[in-house]
Amino acid sequence: MTVLVVGSVALDSVETPFGKADNVLGGSGTFFSASASHLASVQLVGVVGSDYPMEQLRSSFAGRPVDLAGLEQADGASFRWRGRYRHDLNTAETLETHLGVFSNFRPKIPEQFRNAPFVFLGNIDPRLQLEVLEQVARPKLVACDTMNFWIESRRPDLLRLLEHVDLITLNDAEARQLTEEFNLVRAARWIMQRGPKHVIIKKGEHGAFMFTSSTIFFAPAYPLESVFDPTGAGDAFAGGFMGYLARTGDLSEENLRRAVVFGSAMGSFAVEKFSIERLLEIGIDDLQMRVREFHRLVNFQQDTAS
């Protein structure tokens, strides 16, 4: 099945303790697509400026099931982000953000995308996320992401959005900010009372929780020996998660757990190189091997005798 994703398509300039990359492919829609397209067909909706290297994006996605018909090219500058990570790779320091054409973005879902069974509303203005939902027909599952900026500036819209999504992914700081609950179990319950049946709280290098009304699942981040560039890990996670659901079409709790692990595996690949480089290199075998490593990482047999 297909995943429709609406998100940013940007050019990133990143500095880490291990190197530097300028104007490389970035943005939540880009990372999501590079990740999810290992598992399912992706329909990407976004906007870029007239300066965007469209050929580079096309050739990066050549041979992958990523439909770019919804990627609008508008007059003006592309969204550019410049950031830096220090040794604590868990938090980015934003040096520059130029929204460019992204600041006037109004998502237009192409006719042929409107029946997508899986919809991921990347981190954009919740008013626009709601506009996307008005344009699509009864998906099997709608998930959204958000960030501190929208929690502060668009709280009523975000709360309205929550009533219309099945699942939200956000990081621990965002969950605390949105709910004013420090404890993540309580924060997740607060959110579920406002709509979503599932809440995924991402803790970066400390893994991710998936909450439902009656269960909690936890997947650690893969303990890599070298984390090269954390940019896009959360979007790669979302792509792996949604891609796995779209591939299997199964919304059971057991399958959602597997989807979280596929998401975590994709996040762990994303951070091994700059931009979407590593996500483009790997194949399904690498992904499945890492999922087996995740299983081995947490697996223990219960001792019924003791």
Added chain:
Amino acid sequence: MTVLVVGSVALDSVETPFGKADNVLGGSGTFFSASASHLASVQLVGVVGSDYPMEQLRSSFAGRPVDLAGLEQADGASFRWRGRYRHDLNTAETLETHLGVFSNFRPKIPEQFRNAPFVFLGNIDPRLQLEVLEQVARPKLVACDTMNFWIESRRPDLLRLLEHVDLITLNDAEARQLTEEFNLVRAARWIMQRGPKHVIIKKGEHGAFMFTSSTIFFAPAYPLESVFDPTGAGDAFAGGFMGYLARTGDLSEENLRRAVVFGSAMGSFAVEKFSIERLLEIGIDDLQMRVREFHRLVNFQQDTAS
């Protein structure tokens, strides 16, 4: 089988966002014993001052297999610690430390303790940890803990100790400080090159890793809705871990993994109340139920079809 533990026996005064407790039973040896004694016999070696409420300790441990023959009562003041936690319960702010008789502590292992098959060297001066090892006869497994103070002030002794222990438990900040490696996989390898076959790196609310030369195991912290007082969680973890090993006598990788989960379960109980209160309340059934909850928390079935 029996676990010998050498550690502090102290009086704690703790303030958390949820309450306040003054001069309650604390110290690494106390938490360790309250935890491990659910699973195995414990021999506690430590020192208290003439002001210590020995009767309270005895009645707390009444009916439990904790042998206090190695707990010396010396003239002078008991070790007292006063600390505070804010909403981020992961780090204690130390307000006062009075070492009292603990500052002249020289562990004397009673004759009848010297053949203990499992030995845990709680967080004391590494010179004293080495003195303990000189007094015991070939244990099946020796584990130690340490802290930032000893890493700074007794580095050569600590490195010498590492050559003589099978396992070390320390937290992520301590592992980074000891090894000067930010990455925990590298930090663990650095430590294993200096002696221990196993390294457990505790990350507080973010769980714990156990490293061996060829494998990594991860157990999350249990996602509690209310963490009341984190004091002693690490020592309760060590007690559950060593207690489980002593109960089973099995040092296989699979059993070490289970021991980590029993340790995590004990840590999760410790933080539910002040001091060792909760550790004294629970029974083996509560412990086994929480271990099953840990299994459910991380369990996923690999999908061989996808």
